[in-house]
Amino acid sequence: MPFVMFMLTVLSFMLMGKIYSEYRTPVLTPVLTTVVLLVSVLLVFDIPYDTYMEGAVWIDKMLGPAVVALAYPMYRQRAVLKKHFLPIVGSVVVGVVVAFGSGYAMAVSLGLERELLLTLLPKSLTTPIAVPVASEIGGIPSMAVAFTMIAGFTAILTSPLFFKYIPFKDMGKGIALGTAAHGLGTSKAIEYGEETVSMSSVAMSLAAIIGSFFGPFFVWLLSI
């Protein structure tokens, strides 16, 4: 059974990757479609999550080293970061603070329970970083992924209208997308040009690093 679950995950992902490369629309993002497929299979065949994880845990174990691998693209972005150091660092820091702060303020004012509040906080970070940050601060990692995706899709679907009324320049668009909506936002940045893409990628990386330190600090500071 564990091996079946392992293979089911890998093969579903490969199939969904193929479908995505055929149509290239964000709704068919492989993670999203793979998770929907797997959840449906587990529900239909009444397989508990723990049973699923006995096999899938071997895939899950790769997430840690894969996060380390993010150092490689960050290293390659160093020239862009150096060139626009102050505007990038300054705006990403402010952006991360606002992302966590606004999530906290809304959650508290609407009376969300603690565990759900903590789940909501890392939504602006790139998914592989949002997962360990959520579990570190006491949120629910699986749900955190869902909100991370919703943040990304918000940027994908609404940024054309958003930038129509708030006409940022190429750099501002990129920083807005990368800081608030990580990789999905960066995929949308392609439509706004090369400068926007590189700014979005750098902002996403920097937000991931800053967020993984600021998140736990924020939770400690406000003793949430």
Next chain:
Amino acid sequence: MRLIMKVILQVAGLYIFYYIGSTIQEWLGLPVPGSILGLLLLLTLLMTGALPVAWIDHGAGFMLAYLPLFFVPVTVGIIEYPILLSGTGILMILMTITGTWLTMFVAGFTSEKLSKQKEEV
């Protein structure tokens, strides 16, 4: 064949960084995830030139190509939280959308102010 060996060895290398990061986290009792500490350690070594980028580029490229697959298992765990489909879940979705717009606005706005300042100087 040589390329496959290279990828395997480099992935093992990334795993060592992850292991070091996790160990540091445990020792110092830091609230920051061990994987992030491993990332920062590797990034520092690359930036200072202490570790040639050719030692990890193939392994990192491989891991990043499959990155989305690696967080599928944890995400499937959502099956245990049907709350996402309740009123509370919808409320949280609305908060996420609002928070994303707010963050986009503030981050973009700040970058425009800061880059303008630079031009004037």
